[in-house]
Amino acid sequence: MNAQQLHDTLQKIQEPKGCYFNADASMTMALMESLLATKERLGYMACPCRLANGTFEADRDIVCPCEYRAADMDEYGACFCGLYVTKEWNEGGRERVYVPERRPVERILG
């Protein structure tokens, strides 16, 4: 699967849930490439913007779309990575701020 195919597949699943891709295509497509890279490396699509532990069990919370997406989209209009955003965020109706990390640091294994 290439980045465009991944994009199209995810879009069909996620848009009906109100989760839109960031309208900045350069960012979205770079993240598609990153998701394919994490899949290749780890065997699952861990969030490319977080430090994965290396096993599905230990990274279950950050398998994209991560467990923190809903809360971040509610609060900031965007997920931590900025891949998934609300329609309003894409249309400029929401201030674009840095989304702070919600994943508890204890989830990063030493």
Added chain:
Amino acid sequence: MAPEVKVYALSTCIHCKNAKEYLDQCGVKYDCVHVDQLTGDERKAMVEEVKKLNPSVSFPTLVIDGKVLVGFDKAKVDEALGK
């Protein structure tokens, strides 16, 4: 004097990539470590190093002349660079 800049990043992270590109654009030299590419004790030690600077261990974490910046925010980078 040239600023001393360190970037703790992940090889797949878009905010890390944007931060590095911005520093490049500014002509700022920096030392960068991709924490996701480390393994074993090296990874463990680097996670501890980042944790001291940024307790949430999120990326990018930038250190510009001793000032710690969590995440990439152009305005904050400019401020830390004294621009």
